[in-house]
């Protein structure tokens with residue numbers, strides 16, 4: 001009964017397409033394989049996190065495992081150069097909003113437009129799924145990431161104080177609107 005009720009008020013949820021076909025791409029001379037992440041990639045994901053966050057793993061093995069289970073409305077992609085994980089990106093999709101939950105590029109592959117390529121792919125995916133906007137949180141002191149997002153059209157929205165539990169750093173919520181204001185979907189609260 002509850003499921004039927006939900007489907008009646010949120011029929012779009014069923015229309016989200018999370019299928020993904022792996023492919024190879026050449027970015028800046030790097031031959032990369034892009035594929036959907038599975039639990040088998042978690043050890044590599046943790047190593048990559050340690051590399052980019054100075055030994056820290058803001059996302060634990062359990063947070064990755066739990067996110068990777070949400071296949072109905074989320075998409076996590078890993079990018080390999082031969083057997084080395086060089087990047088990953090994750091997002092949750094809904095018709096109202098696509099939220100980028102995580103993105104990282106290994107230090108030796110940074111600044112070669114891999115991050116931009118992954119963001120563009122997720123934005124395109126959000127458009128295909130008819131999302132009104134793409135949002136994300138970024139540390140207020142992460143100027144490199146903010147520059148990337150701004151160059152893609154994201155705008156600062158509001159600050160979340162003490163968002164990152166380990167460092168108590170603030171986060172900036174950034175949004176890229178995909179639809180003009182007048183036709184944005186209204187959110188209903190019952």
Ligand SMILES: CC(C)(COP(=O)(O)OP(=O)(O)OC[C@H]1O[C@@H](n2cnc3c(N)ncnc32)[C@H](O)[C@@H]1OP(=O)(O)O)[C@@H](O)C(=O)NCCC(=O)NCCS
Nearest residue numbers: 052103104105110111112113114115116138144145147148
């Ligand atoms: C943020 C991150 C994902 C960007 O990925 P990337 O592949 O290095 O970025 P790109 O090469 O696609 O660069 C895109 C833009 O970001 C900016 N940028 C990237 N690296 C930069 C650097 N070293 N210095 C200054 N600007 C930089 C530039 O504006 C660049 O655009 P341009 O080359 O056209 O000028 C990557 O730096 C990273 O993994 N950082 C650590 C983890 C992290 O901060 N994740 C984001 C959490 S919100």
